[in-house]
Amino acid sequence: MKKQTKPLHTHKWRQGRRKNILLLFVLLCGMAATFLLSVFTGSAEAGLSEVVRCLAAGPEIESGSPVDYTTHTIIWSLRLPRVLMSLLCGAGLGLAGAAMQGILRNPLASPYTLGISSAAGFGASLAIVLDVGIASVFSTAGYLLIISNSFFFSILVLGIVLLISRTKSYRPSTMILAGISMMYLFSAGTSLLQYLATNDQLAKIVFWLMGSLMSVTWKQLTIISVFMAVVFPLLMRLSWSLNILSCGEEVAQSLGVHPRFVMVSTALLASVVTAGLVSFCGVIGFIGLVAPHIVRMMVGGDHRLLLPASAMSGSVILALSDTIARTVLTPMELPIGVITSFIGVPFFISILIRRKGTSH
């Protein structure tokens, strides 16, 4: 009997490992399929072969090239950076959401739980209405002011939440409550600015708050990629510690994991990447909440798998949402937040129902 136990255990472990690899592979294929679908779908009248020709021609075309200049510009300057940003942004929000849910040990936590979205919205509104911001010294360009302000206020609120939480040893409940308090404070500030705004400014605030990938540039994409390239491996390094932390702080400590270090580092990394994304794309809701939940239902709570899988599923959901947002009512373009919420809310409700069932 003893001889049989070890091989059976190893077999199950191998099976589980194969299943996880398969899941990551499927998600990767999903990302590739979504990328292709999104690049080939748009409101501009460009056929499949024309898009392929434009992509094959590369970012630069010679004068006299058989590729249509306008279609080439649409694909390379508008659609391609937008699709890539949607994949990257979805990945960032999914990753940050899984990480925040991990440290706060709360299924309702998201990248915005610490008040980042409200603070970013306040910063952007401040730039739109009062034309003031931390980058005023360097540039008068309105959109740069909005980006820098939203990033600055996101980081500021993170600092405040961490300072408040420090007094209670970074207890998850304290972090959540401090985040919610900040969220209400900055939301009130944004409401006040909306009241002061002219109709034109109000329209701009509303547009920003709903999130958009319309004006994504290659430069922005590069910046976000750098954020992701730095944050992702660091969060992956913390994934095993997050697994241990989920057993409780005392257990984690007894196993040599420093709970405070793990919580603060994870919160910092997740918030920085979220702040970067929000600054460029506005507040895109529900991805950071829903993507980790979908993945958790399939693979359980192992953060070594949960983090990358959440990132991948987040990117698929956001890229699909954006494709729907820009094509479903052509020539109108729907705010992306509307589509992500339409997809996110049913999932959210199903999670709530499942939780209720479990408690019974």
Add this chain to the structure above:
Amino acid sequence: MKKRTILLLLIVLAAASGLYAGGQTENPEPASKIDKPLFTFIDGKGNESVFYHEIERIVVVNSGLSALLAALQQSDKIVGRDMFSSFPSSLRTKKVVGKSSAYPNLELILGSKPDVVMADAMFDDSVAEKLAALGIPVLIESTSNPLKTKELVTRYGDLLDCEERAAEICAWLDEADSRIAGLIETARVNGENAPVVFFENRKNYKSTSKKSSTHQYLELSGGVNIAADEKVSSPTLSPEFIVEKNPNVIIRRVSGDLTADTMAGVRDNILNRPGLSATQAVSTERVFVIKADLFMTIRYPSALFYHASWFYPETFRNEDPEEFNKELINFMFGDGEFEKTNEAFAYP
């Protein structure tokens, strides 16, 4: 497992990086930029745009600006419009490339191959910057300031090389301004007092102060705006404040293509609103509804005429604001245009 996962994701990131690294290279300059600059244009926001050839293709995403282009007889240059630019009727056949300035569709705009995009201040700065980088200047204009309309007409006449028509329009507007001002002056001489007005701008209790150009419409038509001195441009007034000010006239500005019945419904809502029942305007039923389109660019005299006729009913007894509006529409957009519209402009 951890190493493999990291490796997998890094491959994805590297692949994406490789792809967009290609995109870092600037696209070849549009042919136009090889030429020497032909002229520069300063828009209403103060931004300077350089043009390398005459403007032949225009995307316009503001209904006031599209009406202005039609009045300047430049409709044939419009290759894309917003959803609300459906007046005059000649614009309805134009391709829609977005909902409004706030929600343009960039792919459709670029696909229309415009020389320029004309929009209002709701157009996002980053989107304008993106289009400018692709060689398409975006001109931002304020379209609902009656005091700046003639200057706008003149500037666009110069821009589109139709100065003569622009001068005709300005002369017509001058004449209309004088006629309205003269009637208001007569009313004052005849002892009609300037009425106190509550102007409700699109939403319940939302008004307009001196900080907004909409206030000019009340001032130029001889009304006293109860919200003139409010600290913000679009204040939300409390019913108590309105009752205390006791306006003689209430005007509600509405958006969209409304029928007379719908406008009547809007008016009934105000007449039956408990908070306003104590005002003189409601007790004497001097509550009026006006379409927002009349506040846009060259159509502003119609809004002024309707307002003044409501403010000074005795003096305007023999004047017909609808006839005035018809006169304006037929002058600006061609004979018979008024008859083609099946809209209610004001109620009652």
